[in-house]
Amino acid sequence: DTGVSQNPRHKITKRGQNVTFRCDPISEHNRLYWYRQTLGQGPEFLTYFQNEAQLEKSRLLSDRFSAERPKGSFSTLEIQRTEQGDSAMYLCASSLMGEAFFGQGTRLTVV
């Protein structure tokens, strides 16, 4: 049984560039979450999918951020025109009903 997989593990990008992250959830899980975590803080909710439908987005999510989950399988998170404040760990999690299981995250550094 494979867990939640995220790629890439690390990404360094120049300010103003676009980046895209991928998340492959646990195969039978219909719920998928994206979180952002900065040093010393807990994960902060970004968005939630149930199957292919994006049902919730954080008010903190600017229009530079977009997420998709085509066919209810893998998901992508794209950040356009990156800013230094976007530097963080981006975590993906999936669940069936209750507890969510996390991937190892993608560490984004914007220089």
Next chain:
Amino acid sequence: EDQVTQSPEALRLQEGESSSLNCSYTVSGLRGLFWYRQDPGKGPEFLFTLYSAGEEKEKERLKATLTKKESFLHITAPKPEDSATYLCAVQALAERGYQKVTFGTGTKLQVIP
């Protein structure tokens, strides 16, 4: 708005010195409370789910308990490998049936040999 407060922020224990971590929460319609362990540079690792006051769960040296306002993670005779950040999260029913999960900022535990 749902709130989760964890204390202490950091805890340093000698190996074998038992202690407890606290998670206080304010939420409308609690659906579940989760404990996770997170090692540096990695994603959170699921430990426990608690659903109702009075419930307890155990795993090795860890025991989680739940009341109507808080949860405790008890660590008995900790070992250096228990060093990590422990995160608490609450799940509540939000709009449109979405079950919102709110995390605390965590307790960073260091166990000294």
